[in-house]
Amino acid sequence: MKHATHAQHILYLAVIPWYRQECVNVLAGRMGDSLRVFASEYGLDPTVRTGIDSGNYTLVSRRGILADRILFQAIPLEVFRTKGSVVVDLNPRSFSAWAVLLYRRFTGKRILVWGHLHPRRGAGTKTAAVRRAMRRIASGAILYGYDSVTAARSELPNQPVWVAANAIYKRTAMHSTGLNQTRNTMIYVGRLEMSKNVDQLILGYRDSELWRVNVRLGIVGEGSLRKQVQEQAEEFGLSDSVDFYGQVNDEAELAKIYGQAIFSLSPGYVGLSATQSLGFGVPMVYARDAPHAPEVELRRLGFMQEYEPTTADGLAAAMKVAYAKYISIPESTTDRIAVTTASFYSAEIMSDGIISGLLNNAVEYGTDGWPIGKNQE
Structure with missing residues (x-):
């Protein structure tokens, strides 16, 4: 062009x-x-x-x-x-x-x-x-x-x-990527900035106690709060249970990360991360009262669980509910999430x-x- x-x-x-x-x-x-x-x-x-x-x-x-x-x-x-x-x-x-x-x-x-x-x-x-x-x-x-x-x-x-x-992706790239894998992670994908409430991720993870049952927290992205979030993980003794991937734009690498995820997290406003998560067949947990971008409309398709209040305590409770809800869904369902999302996004x-x-x-x-x-x- x-x-x-x-x-x-x-x-x-x-x-x-x-x-x-x-x-x-x-x-x-x-x-x-x-x-x-x-x-x-x-x-x-x-x-x-x-x-x-x-x-x-x-x-x-x-x-x-x-x-x-x-x-x-x-x-x-x-x-x-x-x-x-x-x-x-x-x-x-x-x-x-x-x-x-x-x-x-x-x-x-x-x-x-x-x-x-x-x-x-x-x-x-x-x-x-x-x-x-x-x-x-x-x-x-x-x-x-x-x-x-x-x-x-x-x-x-x-x-x-x-x-x-x-x-973000072509229709052929939007499918569940967790076949034959054990999903044991909840992930955040996005910028590490205050507007995204990423300072609540470690606190919520700690209070959810899901680390006790070997559920990991994955954080994908970069930003001014990365050091703070890493220090929080160290302070609470969770460094061995939290994976910092940095900025990942490669589709294949992201597919691998989402393939290990039970659900994704959006403690701040929902944007492209909803398109991405559902496009890979992964349900999302998001804060209800954040100033969301239009992509939040994907909640119409199901598999987006809202929570309130937008606090670390609210996030911790939502993590536990989502784990119980999504840990056993079959891969056929996650693939249906991806295919339905692809028909609109x-x-x-x-x-x-x-x-x-x-x-x-x-x-x-x-x-x-x-x-x-x-x-x-």
Whole structure:
């Protein structure tokens, strides 16, 4: 896609992280030179960087304004000129997205916004109102989750919407990976930051006493709290029962880790880790009252157990309940979890939503926002 010279359609985005690679691969295979992709090294968060193959996109320079509160990216002329569709981020803090949005609207060219319908703090915030303003200018919106469709229709009844469900893997990679293995681990996969409440993991594990029956705790990820969490494990004498894997992006390595897991944990907000866990057939335990990303809608499919309060004590109790509930489920069930998840959240499904939006092909969603004709159970 990078070397197309007369692209009809354009994705002009702030950042495309590594976990978009499979979706980008599908887009490239289906659209070829009719699609061109532009992105910067990173957007406003320097910890989230573009990580797809360099041949899949064209790098554009970026600059943070007002201490990185506002993003400005270089805008290639074809983003303004193309007669096809252009997609920009649904991000009020991107000056460049606004510039492209306004220019193409007032010159009668098709322009779509793509992103989360609302910020994690909810629909009543000031930035949510600004997002709605961006959508009013746009020709349509591509959203990350099905549950967002109903709210989007309520806010702007006449605007078309599409869903590009926030997926990581292709359908063929989404299956249970624990066949012929003994599952003896509960795992956390994600950034080790305070917003994820990872400081509760060791305390919850200690108080659950599941280490007494040889259930291990696996922690996959990096972040500013890694040292603190490791010190907690040492302080409570649990170092021999806790595995720190560091950052793992390799699909095969993650499949092995999930193949040992009875269930996964999300003591903070739920995001892509839900897609990943259920995609490998592993149930998830999550805090009910955290400010979740749209992926929490996967609870509709079952095998996501919520708990409250969002404390170490609440997590410990949830661990014990989940262990009793999930330790004996057959591998046929875990494979069904993965297959059902793949029917809504795969790289192919994600790319379908993007392509339908680009080509202005209508997609039927039910009154609940989910695709008509697909079983959610």
